[in-house]
Amino acid sequence: MPADPLSDVDYAALADFRHALRRFLVFSEGHAAECGLTPQQHQALLAIRGAESEQVTIGWLAERLVVKPHSASGLVDRLEALGLVERAVSSTDRRQALVAITPRARDLLARLSETHREELRRLRPLFTSLLARLD
DSSP states (O other), X not given: OOOOOOOHHHHHHHHHHHHHHHHHHHHHHHHHHHTTOOHHHHHHHHHHHXXXXXXXXXXXXXXXXXXXXXXXXXXXXXXXXXXXXXXXXXXXXXXXXXXXXXXXXXXXXXXXXXXXXXXXXXXXHHXXXXXXXXX
């Protein structure tokens, strides 16, 4: 069954939603830069920290960042050079390196994440309203 055609109102809602997302991303990019991180480095640290019990490999990180494994590997190399992540050989598969954030990265990420959580809480009514317009 074909979807209903989009109306002018639908296009406006989609445009407003994309605009709100972009504004949040600009906010995020700016705060990451203030901490000396690129947006991708920030996202990588957040993904690693948020992995909970997941063992973070380059492949897992590439999947979470929606990049190729060689790109994730280069990103981890740069984060390691900054002292923000460490690699260790997997005890179950010596071909795999496991990636973990350092205490320095934890502190940096905690500050960034608190700021981001506050901004998302501030934006919640706007995003809720925008999502409701898409129904």
